[in-house]
Amino acid sequence: MTVTLNHTIVPAHDKAAAASWFADVFALPREQSDDHFAPVFVNDALTFLFADADRFSAAHYAFHVSEPEFDAILARVRASGRPFGSAPWSRTDGSLNDWNGGKGVYFETPDGHLMELMTVPQ
Template sequence: MTIVLNHTIAPAHDKAAAAEWFAKIFGLRAEYDDGHFASVRINEALTLLFAEENSFSPNHYAFHVGDAEFDAILARVKAARLAFGSAPWSEADGKLNDWNGGRGVYFRSPDGHLLELMTAAH
């Protein structure tokens, strides 16, 4: 059997607000399944679960997307006036990278998580 990541948990100060923000930026829908987590289904194989935590260290979440999804998400990032950049060390330079022959960008969620989009997998 192929190993597939089914879900991961992202800490948040407000799980519902974090799920709504993520869903809006990524063009998805937030769901509230059991009251413990606020969830966003990324695709048929992966769900991002948001759990409330008082304190946490920000994480890095990277998403391999197609060109159309990249353009749509980046447009929503720009419309939300979020800082974005070409690398983790220059996440606010307003540029994209061209690593591995694709396009990539980094930006932060309201909870401080570093989100990465790439059109060519590493």
């Protein structure tokens, strides 16, 4: 049996705004929000379901992407005005890392979730 993560719920202060920001930065399709969720389709197997929440702990989401995708996403992060950094403990140093022989970067969403991009999986 193959186990595949199908969806995860991402808490946000404003689900529609959070879903729009994420979809724009990652250049991903969105569906219309319903009463409970604002979905963003990450790939054929995974959907992020953004949900309104008053209080929540920030989470870490890591994405393996191609070099062209990395460059395009990072350009949109820069255009959004969000700081980025080379490590979880250096989220705002404006640098990239080269761990495992690829490129990597970390940045926070407006709701404080930590996003990680890497061109070589760990």
